[in-house]
Amino acid sequence: MSTIPKGPRPKxxxxxxVGLYCFIIMCALFFLMPLYVMIITSLKDMDEIRAANxxxxxxxxxxxxxxxxxxxxxxxxxxxxxxxxxxxxxxxxVPSVIVSVALxxxxxxxLAFWRFRGAYFxxxxxxxxxxxxxxxxxxPLLKIEDFLGIYSSLPGIILVHTIFGMPILTLIFRNxxxxxxxxxxxxxxxDGGNFIKIFFYxxxxxxxxxxxxxxxxxxxxxxxxxxxxxVFAGRDNQPMTVxxxxxxxxxxxxxxxxxxxxxxxxxxxxxxxVYFISxxxxxxxxxxxxxxx
Amino acid sequence: xxxxxxxxxxxISFSYGKTEILNDLSLxxxxxxxxxxxxxxxxxxxxxxxxxxxxxxLTDGQIWIEDDNxxxxxxxxxxxxxxxxxxxxxxxxxxxxxxxxxxxxxxxxKDLINEKIKKAANLLQINELLKxxxxxxxxxQRQRVAIGRALVRDAKVFLFDEPLSNLDAKLRAExxxxxxxxxxxxxxxxxxxxxxxxxxxxxxxRISVMKDGLIQQLDTPKQIYNKPANLFVAGFIGSPxxxxxxxxxxxxxxxxxxxxxxxxxxxxxxxNNLMNDQEVVFGIRPENIxxxxxxxxxxxxxxxxxxxxxxxxxxxxxEGNPISIRLEGSSNFNLNDEINISFDINxxxxxxxxxxxxx
Numbered sequence: 001m002s003t004i005p006k007g008p009r010p011k012x013x014x015x016x017x018v019g020l021y022c023f024i025i026m027c028a029l030f031f032l033m034p035l036y037v038m039i040i041t042s043l044k045d046m047d048e049i050r051a052a053n054x055x056x057x058x059x060x061x062x063x064x065x066x067x068x069x070x071x072x073x074x075x076x077x078x079x080x081x082x083x084x085x086x087x088x089x090x091x092x093x094v095p096s097v098i099v100s101v102a103l104x105x106x107x108x109x110x111l112a113f114w115r116f117r118g119a120y121f122x123x124x125x126x127x128x129x130x131x132x133x134x135x136x137x138x139x140p141l142l143k144i145e146d147f148l149g150i151y152s153s154l155p156g157i158i159l160v161h162t163i164f165g166m167p168i169l170t171l172i173f174r175n176x177x178x179x180x181x182x183x184x185x186x187x188x189x190x191d192g193g194n195f196i197k198i199f200f201y202x203x204x205x206x207x208x209x210x211x212x213x214x215x216x217x218x219x220x221x222x223x224x225x226x227x228x229x230x231v232f233a234g235r236d237n238q239p240m241t242v243x244x245x246x247x248x249x250x251x252x253x254x255x256x257x258x259x260x261x262x263x264x265x266x267x268x269x270x271x272x273x274v275y276f277i278s279x280x281x282x283x284x285x286x287x288x289x290x291x292x293x
Numbered sequence: 294x295x296x297x298x299x300x301x302x303x304x305i306s307f308s309y310g311k312t313e314i315l316n317d318l319s320l321x322x323x324x325x326x327x328x329x330x331x332x333x334x335x336x337x338x339x340x341x342x343x344x345x346x347x348x349x350x351l352t353d354g355q356i357w358i359e360d361d362n363x364x365x366x367x368x369x370x371x372x373x374x375x376x377x378x379x380x381x382x383x384x385x386x387x388x389x390x391x392x393x394x395x396x397x398x399x400x401x402x403k404d405l406i407n408e409k410i411k412k413a414a415n416l417l418q419i420n421e422l423l424k425x426x427x428x429x430x431x432x433x434q435r436q437r438v439a440i441g442r443a444l445v446r447d448a449k450v451f452l453f454d455e456p457l458s459n460l461d462a463k464l465r466a467e468x469x470x471x472x473x474x475x476x477x478x479x480x481x482x483x484x485x486x487x488x489x490x491x492x493x494x495x496x497x498x499r500i501s502v503m504k505d506g507l508i509q510q511l512d513t514p515k516q517i518y519n520k521p522a523n524l525f526v527a528g529f530i531g532s533p534x535x536x537x538x539x540x541x542x543x544x545x546x547x548x549x550x551x552x553x554x555x556x557x558x559x560x561x562x563x564x565n566n567l568m569n570d571q572e573v574v575f576g577i578r579p580e581n582i583x584x585x586x587x588x589x590x591x592x593x594x595x596x597x598x599x600x601x602x603x604x605x606x607x608x609x610x611x612e613g614n615p616i617s618i619r620l621e622g623s624s625n626f627n628l629n630d631e632i633n634i635s636f637d638i639n640x641x642x643x644x645x646x647x648x649x650x651x652x
Contacts, residue, residue: 205385
């Protein structure tokens with residue numbers, strides 16, 4: 001007869017396990033190193049920074065770099081810190097995310113359920129659109145916006161973000177909707193729904209998970225954007241990333257590394273915040289966005 | 294059941310790209326009739342149902358419901374209600390909202406909606422569930438709600454797309470009974486798609502057996518079971534299925550010859566249609582074989598016994614062809630017992646082996 005197992009499950013701390021943990025810890029340290037340097041540098045004063053002990057903890061904590069980065073640092077000719085950039089980024093991100101996600105959801109729904117003639121062609125077109133590097137489109141789009149009279153304005157940059165967001169978001173929504181049972185849609189059609197009614201009453205209430213994913217993708221993507229903001233937003237609407245660049249790239253005077261570091265951390269706070277409150281969804285977003293390459 | 298047609302399918306064709314699913318198919322369904330579309334998967338029965346519902350656009354032909362050409366009408370304007378295999382309840386809505394969705398879309402008055410929901414809920418015994426979400430219901434309860442959703446719409450024609458296939462055997466029998474009762478009480482026209490022959494036999498006024506997009510036989514369950522039009526129908530209906538023996542007809546003796554054995558079929562109803570030396574397939578249902586010794590019986594050995602409670606299935610073989618015999622549950626046979634079997638020729642079917650049609 002075999003013995004009946006008793007007591008707690010035996011622990012298996014093998015050599016392989018130990019090696020694995022060592023590797024993971026090393027990786028974590030490696031990737032956390034820049035963040036560590038950024039944080040401690042932002043808390044040093046310039047004299048200590050010049051002493052060039054980059055990894056040493058600050059002898060004396062000095063917080064003056066943070067408020068300076070936020071409201072006093074010079075970005076070109078004005079010295080109001082990142083604050084206006086933050087406001088601009090919010091003004092750009094919020095409408096861009098709402099418009100692009102809403103339109104993409106509608107597109108994805110149409111592509112998945114109303115298999116109109118040429119739906120597959122359109123789907124292929126979206127796929128193609130998602131793969132085009134947008135640098136290629138910058139100049140033509142600039143000319144178009146100039147023609148429309150919205151170049152260098154808030155609506156101009158919102159339009160650009162919406163356009164560039166839509167192919168990939170449409171794909172994500174389409175794929176999500178294609179995974180829903182088609183019978184639901186059939187039942188809704190028999191129950192008297194038309195194109196818009198079915199979308200609002202049946203499809204949208206089921207779209208929460210994919211909408212969260214789409215919003216995360218768009219918020220981080222648009223917030224982190226530099227190139228489009230620089231080209232299309234115009235001087236008055238420059239997003240935080242562009243202002244950050246202006247702070248860091250000084251042509252005269254002293255490079256204040258502590259201010260640079262705190263400004264950089266401030267700029268990345270929003271994506272970081274989004275990441276921490278929605279880690280689970282964030283990973284899904286990355287997986288969904290993975291087809292982007 | 295009146296003689297008026299409720300649904301008329303007129304010469305319809307349907308193809309997905311180049312794959313033709315239905316070709317020039319016609320079918321009339323009488324008012325109040327329970328029509329079952331039966332066939333193996335891929336036979337086009339669900340496609341036909343979806344065409345009637347208006348969920349698929351025809352390539353050719355017309356569909357009439359209640360003397361109205363609905364060929365190009367939206368599903369919502371066809372006076373139909375549909376029940377799906379996957380239940381297709383709206384997951385974000387409560388049972389009550391699920392039931393009322395169609396009425397709300399039509400802009401029905403609130404108290405009328407409540408009245409109709411109450412009636413349907415009573416009929417289906419889902420009063421207790423009205424405030425729940427579909428995810429909090431069992432499969433059987435979900436399907437009741439789905440039936441209720443079709444009910445509240447006052448549909449003239451009910452369409453069922455394999456509604457019981459996702460349920461376990463016990464629930465399936467229960468709900469089958471309820472659907473039959475529902476039809477008895479409401480006497481609406483119902484079109485029911487299934488691959489389950491028991492459902493078809495028990496529910497249908499008429500069954501339309503389909504294969505490869507063609508209707509093989511359209512008749513009452515009794516006729517289909519007793520006088521299958523061809524080999525396919527004969528083999529598809531009945532479990533265990535009909536026994537088949539390849540044979541040759543000998544006109545002078547009125548016997549069919551199976552290998553070395555001879556079977557007298559002079560009592561077969563259409564014997565005059567048989568020609569000498571004609572190659573045929575002799576079909577006989579397991580319950581139409583008797584164990585008795587007479588001048589026409591064949592001796593064979595018991596090869597397997599399957600007791601099923603109500604009846605017992607005995608397997609043997611004639612000239613290498615496996616034969617199943619359905620006997621009373623109390624009958625007692627052992628392996629290798631010698632038995633003499635005789636066929637009830639009145640109840641047999643004989644098919645031409647080339648055309649596979651019943652003679």
